[in-house]
Amino acid sequence: MKPINLKKLAQELDLSVATVSRALNDRYDISQATKDRVRALANKLNYEPNPYASSLRRQKSKTIGVVIPEVANHFFSLAINGIEEVARSNNYHVLIYLTHEDYQRELAMARLLASGRVDGLLVSVASESADFAHLEFLRERGIPIVFFDRVYDEMPTAKVTTDDFESGYKATRHLLEAGCRHILHLAVSQNLSIGRRRMEGYVQALADAGRPYEESLVLLARETKQQDVIQIQQLLEAHPEVDGIFASVESQAMSSYEACRNLGRSIPGDIKIIGFSNLEIAALLDPPLTTITQPAYSIGKEAAKILFLAISKNRVISPTQSLVLKSELVVRASTLPAPQAARPAYTLT
């Protein structure tokens, strides 16, 4: 069954297509009587306007795009929740694109979005991406872009991030205060500014504590989780002095748990671990994981709000609209300082 269109409604009502269109759009120049008649029939026949005809004519897609590295990740799925919420309340639709951290895919997606498919874009860039001409191109085409979390610093637009330097600093200082002397940093790609900032926080905290920064104690994520685990194990064996791990990526904290388990190192007895994470169940891990938790839902929501402000006002987004939200340090047993408390009773909070 073909969908109803304006023409059919118009025929049925013995009105012109234009009048029907205006009635449905509640224009001032149509009489209440006809509006009522038109709406009644439209409802009865379940008329729904063809979005593409409308988009073509209005040059508005009523759609935004969300480009993220990954969706099977609590941070991004919470962010999507926030984004979807705002989009829905603006009667917008959401197209999802996953880059899987692959620059080529990000490039291909940018191409596809260049011709009006979306009215705006929320982007968290792939860690592989070093060149951003594809995003510049979209901006030149007039598509507003708001970055969140993994931002492309140089573009003069709004970015919603967290206090990554402070978080890296806090995390490292927390480990130092818990008695760690040799802290392994499982870092985010240094292509990304969040990676560099967290790293800077780490380095600064070490310096402030009079501890040396050792390049050999920094690892980047590999392709697969299994490779991460192996990589961490090898480093822990080569550097038995390591007594703390700061994971800047959620999955790396989990890999660290596995590596420690495989090597028979106790947490937090032998090694203390802190990780960036949005997993609700961090508290249920063995041992409960101390986390830096980002306000992922809010990040998505605020980024979307900024985007819709630009879309609705038809204005360029200014970098001054950028937002830096605060992450939270949630201390749990994986960084417990006292050796005698290495295995807290299960019934403790």
Added chain:
Amino acid sequence: MKPINLKKLAQELDLSVATVSRALNDRYDISQATKDRVRALANKLNYEPNPYASSLRRQKSKTIGVVIPEVANHFFSLAINGIEEVARSNNYHVLIYLTHEDYQRELAMARLLASGRVDGLLVSVASESADFAHLEFLRERGIPIVFFDRVYDEMPTAKVTTDDFESGYKATRHLLEAGCRHILHLAVSQNLSIGRRRMEGYVQALADAGRPYEESLVLLARETKQQDVIQIQQLLEAHPEVDGIFASVESQAMSSYEACRNLGRSIPGDIKIIGFSNLEIAALLDPPLTTITQPAYSIGKEAAKILFLAISKNRVISPTQSLVLKSELVVRASTLPAPQAARPAYTLT
């Protein structure tokens, strides 16, 4: 800067719009020479066709919709991964709609999708939904629908599910074999066939073991996680005989852990727990959680494949294309039978 369109290309090349269009679509009736000329300029100017004009004319949106209850849930985010993979390889775009288990939202979304916005739909219905007229309506409008996991049984289309009866049975029998006598079932809404099937498996396993089915030992999920925890605690206090929990919903297993912890019940000493879950870190929980794990990525992928078969062949989907994939029982410490092994050494696998 306005995007380039066919007209501009045509002017520049001194060709007609039609010829340019045909050249770009690689039609047989255009000479290689012009094809080359056209493509060269299109590339140079970064021409990208307007998708909505094309959709309008071809009556094809090159877009599918995914309607799911929630994205911040490992099962669904893995399924999306599978879906996105297949969509991308078919050069399709993916619109995401989250119902948050709310029937009204599902209804509103169905309306929006009724007029050609998508060429097909992948749906996992909200647990609140009892009436499915909105989905029937979409089908009548000629939009192919494939259900996955949370299916609407009565519609004659393909459904991709897992062996829910068997899984419910296996989970319950596993608890019984581990020595449980009174098993609490944290069930999925009985509106949903997966809810009913898992329940039937639970009931059958009890019957086969000569155990009675007690209605009071079945709970449904509440609005919030906190409510779930409280509800479970209350039941455990009212029914101190409960020594096993079968959670048909991932989050309910976590709530059970919290409830047990709050009440000082040891797992698996006092209470053994098994849960449907796609969390990779089930093994890192305290204690590691025994799970029924669904092949979420494959479910998404297979459902999408069926949908694209229908879209590309322009054929109706037959219920006979339905697929039932197998879930896996992964035994871990949360259901360890022997009391002396209630707290396995940390270094054990």
Added chain:
DNA sequence: TTGTAAGCGTTATCAA
């Protein structure tokens, strides 16, 4: 092999 023109369904402009 290429051009002309119609049409997809909607909205905007102008006239009545």
Added chain:
DNA sequence: TTGATAACGCTTACAA
């Protein structure tokens, strides 16, 4: 207050 008509950018008969 309503109607006729053009236009959004693309594809496709049909003509040349």
